[in-house]
Amino acid sequence: MTVRAVVFDLDGVIIDTEEVWEEVRRGYVLEHGKAFLPDSQSRMMGMSTPEWSTHLSAEVGVPRSPEQVAADVLGRMAERYRADLPLIPGSVDAVRRLAAHFPVALASSSARILIDQVLETAGLTGTFRVTLSTEEVPRGKPAPDVYVAACEQLGFAPEACAAVEDSSNGLRSAGAAGLAVIAVPHGVYPPADDALALASLVIDGLDELTIEVVEKLR
Known part of the structure; x- marks a missing residue:
């Protein structure tokens, strides 16, 4: 065939954008007093929005719901894309x-x-x-x-x-x-x-x- x-x-x-995603998500997590788990970056590559936002909320411990995490991070990513794709x-x-x-x-x-x-x-x-x-x-x-x-x-x-x-x-x-x-x-x-x-x-x-x-x- x-x-x-x-x-x-x-x-x-x-x-x-993999480095941009990592920078934005690491910075966001740090603002909430948390840190990536050792395998967070590799696990999140390829995850859907509900999956990675749940990981940051439930496993990394960001004190926001997955829906709030997604909205926060996607807003920051959109700003970066508009400024410099x-x-x-x-x-x-x-x-x-x-x-x-x-x-x-x-x-x-x-x-x-x-x-x-x-x-x-x-x-x-x-x-x-x-x-x-x-x-x-x-x-x-x-x-x-x-x-x-x-x-x-x-x-x-x-x-x-x-x-x-x-x-x-x-x-x-x-x-x-x-x-x-x-x-x-x-x-x-x-x-x-x-x-x-x-x-x-x-x-x-x-x-x-x-x-x-x-x-x-x-």
Whole structure:
């Protein structure tokens, strides 16, 4: 079965925000007299908004409800995006290049409000046939839900789709859903070896993400 559609992750693939997320959430937690647990950062990468806000509230101990934590942190992230959107070099060109040949979708752990803001600022509104937040499916990454839903809405079986991912949980999510996985490892937050092993292709940068390499995946 050949690849007939491509599903992109957002954070760490199109925008370089993992460090921004960590800075904002660590600062927020510190303001409330708390500190990340040793595995908080790695666990939250790929979590949906309800999942990471519950982690900060229930496990880290921020004295706010998960809903309040989510609203606080998302407000701060939106401010950062409006001030300076950290696009990864080549990401917009890569999306447009593949969208000219394949139907493309977005499967992100970011909240809907942030997805829409990023696409507007980057000039990509309307480029993706489908955009999904893990808020809109039962479980966040590493569960396969968001990738399964993206493929369904595109109208293709997961086996006919490729995913472009950077994080451990994202790679696990796409792999569990049955997509051909392209890994673009983040330099600061590289994926775990077991997650990277799920990739059909590992590339160093988005300039390498061409129609030809996608067509050869299967």
